[in-house]
Amino acid sequence: PSHFFSTCGDNCPVERVSWDDIQIYIEKLKRMTGQQYRLPSEAEWEYAARAGCTSAFNVAGQCKDRIEPGEANFDGKFTYNGSSKGKSEGKTMAVGSFAPNGFGLHDMHGNVWEWVQDCYEDDYRKGQPVDGSAHRGNDSSCSYRVLRGGSWASGPNLLRAAVRVRLSPGNRYYDHVGGFRLARMLP
Secondary structure, three states, X not given: OOOOEOOXXXXXXXXXOOHHHHHHHHHHHHHHHOOEEEOOOHHHHHHHHHOOOOOOEEEOOEEXXXXXXXXXXXXXXXXXXXXXXXXXXXXXXXXXXXXXXXXXXXXXXXXXXXXXXXXXXXXXXXXXXXXXXXXXXXXXXXXXXXXXXXOOOOOHHHHOOOXXXXXXXXXXXXXXXXXXXXXXXXX
């Protein structure tokens, strides 16, 4: 869609796109490339964010129970679990501004909220597929979809790997939502 944009240039994630917008983009990308793409499921996203850790954060390949300013893009005036206060950029930053996690992925914590494929359920474990696929992922009647990761405007408590928020799939104007990652399906 033509309204995909970033606020800091070519190396930044898009912002303020809805889950519905992303579905249109994915269909166009499939037609252009002949490859199959999709949003990751919640389970896949969390697995990637944790990168082998059971702690709240994986920062620069280290399992940590807190995240510090300078380790991710978030609102540094807030603290979590003994973290220190620090500078807040107050905007989206280029991907790669911070060290990658243990799987080599950048910005799993902070920068922009990321859409995943799942329908939102209050109880995350209720009815979740055991194979890691999206919960009612192709159900067009979902009232809410799931976002993960937090943003530059979030406190560090919202950057934890387990945190999930809900938003209607057509909404593109919430706390710098609209970031996303795509999973490419292999033949």
